[in-house]
Amino acid sequence: MRALWSQANPGFVPPSSADFNFEPIFGNSILFTKPVLLVFLSVIIAGSFFTLSARKAAIVPSKLQFAGESIYTFIRNELGRDVIGPEFMRFVPFLFSLFIFILTNNIFGIVPLIQFPTMSHIGFPIGVTIFSYVAYHYVAIKKHGLGKYVKDICFMPGIPKPVYLILTPVELLTYLVTRPLTLSMRLFANMFAGHLLLLVFVLGGEYLLTSGLILKFLSLFSFGFAIGLSFFELGIQALQAYIFTLLTALYIAGALADEH
């Protein structure tokens, strides 16, 4: 692809996955790159925001308290109560922190001067996925016992025997491989694609700006598109945080259910 581009217009280098690699900020350790610092930053931001919003709890809420509480209420009602059912209160803290952590890290993608969604590095979504993977297996094993849980997965009740030949491997694969794989890949790929899209328009605009007079005007369109797409990305980023939490809640609900 790069060869094709460089033949047509030698100056422009289209963004690629190489643009996602960062130099270590100090030293040689990969533990001190921009994405890692952003994760710490996200924890500090989210932590201080919700501490501040909950500190002076009043019956007539301040604006800050209202903002914090409406996010909490949204997670508790829409994702906890409506999806998990009567036992939802145990899982609300987990779902809430999951949602806020992913949301903050995603939104970094369009915050000026930061402009890098942490989750576009596959390692971070995998780390978050491990939490929900362990959570839904643990909940199920604690509720049903290991033996019954494995039996429920492998041999769904009320199905003719020959069907198990196909169903058992598929179900096992779903629970052990497909679910965590799709969970992490969905988040990663969305953020990766979104960041790449923005890079195409911003770098394209930058390149147009350095070329001939007529092309300079066209760069306005490119930058305009980049700004418009930033808002589109905001929607995608919030949606992906929501989807990730929704799926985790659904898996936990499935683990709690008496029959699959």
Add this chain to the structure above:
Amino acid sequence: MTGTLAIVGFGLSTIGPGTATGLIFAAYINGVARQPEARSILQPIAFLGFALAEALALFGLVLAFVLK
């Protein structure tokens, strides 16, 4: 002319998820139009289906980069 077929393949592979996403939201709009009070029930289902269908397109994108 040089380039990679992976990008073309990715373009083709988006047809399926694109159609699927369209169908999901068409069904969602239909449902809400017929019964506006069902909106809050239909919304998570629609977005869940959207996310599941869209994931396939994004896998294609990742593969287009991986298999370069």
